[in-house]
Amino acid sequence: MEALRASGRKVLFFTNNATLSRRGYLEKLRRLGFEAEPSEIYCSSYAAAAWLRGRVAKVYVVGEKGLVEELELAGLENANPDEAECVVVGLDRSLTYSKLEEALRCLTRGALFVATNRDPTLPTERGLAPGAGAIVSALETAAGREADVVIGKPSTYMYELALMEHGIEAATALAVGDRLDTDVEGAKRAGIAAALVLTGATGLRELERARVRPDFVLASIRDLFERSREGGAA
């Protein structure tokens, strides 16, 4: 990271996860030994709030504290189900039937339906756990309609928001990620070159069978630094 920054490149962080706020991810990055500015962090909680700001005033949240925090920072009111103009759905590990019921009441009334992401699962120490996408599916089935907006990758919104806020041209950017169906797919749709790292969710076998093709394949994130010294994306 330091080498990339020292070379004059901006480094931004993206996650579909909406359970933490920018501040929360900053702390998490620090614990992992990475320094960053809040403005360099694109989590779907922040991006959902950015998308909603100016569009609605009152929201009903199915999600965790970080999502609520970002929505409040954007001036949105955490409203009761009879007043909310929009339902925002993220991963909620305190989900209850009552929350689904209240969210459905908003949706039946015609409230906007915003999904932070469609990730079906998330990895935990005990194995895969249901992701925000599972909760979104439950509400889509009950409401009989699809979410109006999906903020997280492979939607292009988070990438486009970051390019806009940092004044970056898509053609000079490189997206690095370990998932073909979100990181790489979203980047390609946004006109951004994509590098797949093989140290995460995707192995060589999946890559060979995949429909989505990254522009670069990196055995490890270290290769990024090697390649960046040879010149390339800003």
Add this chain to the structure above:
Amino acid sequence: MEALRASGRKVLFFTNNATLSRRGYLEKLRRLGFEAEPSEIYCSSYAAAAWLRGRVAKVYVVGEKGLVEELELAGLENANPDEAECVVVGLDRSLTYSKLEEALRCLTRGALFVATNRDPTLPTERGLAPGAGAIVSALETAAGREADVVIGKPSTYMYELALMEHGIEAATALAVGDRLDTDVEGAKRAGIAAALVLTGATGLRELERARVRPDFVLASIRDLFERSREGGAA
């Protein structure tokens, strides 16, 4: 009901709902002024237990007491997520994220996935609430696969189970219900004549636009008695 029974016809009751057991529905019918035998009640809790008996021994239940009761009556053990061979999903108004997580753990391990029904919603005094189908969708999305079996209508299983247990020929039966997509659709698939009553979920307008055609349309359940006196289904 009495007139139908007096004419020598069997009267059976069907519901996709799995929150109560046969005993529970019997009590409910009694409170509404109807007498019935347990063997005349086909709720998806009983039918799911009938389907599972002999197929598996240990189940993980996402559902309410009535479903657990029927499974136990069928000799199935309510097991922990690391031992269950099957996940049975019904409406669960005490649903929590932890239950979804444990159910997913079973499904990831390859457990059989049985849905009591796919009803997207159920009517309540406060409006529509999420049905079992919403919970099934959440788990299908997380597990990345569809339920292996759906017990409730429009699946034919409950109708076929009832015909078999009561020794009735499909051609001599009449299914009466207020929903085209479950009651009528399931009956037609099972080779049973279907009558739609217009006093419930379906009005004349929906009927005109519908793909599924009932054999009879009744303004009210009273018409059934008038028609039955003229002769017809057993």
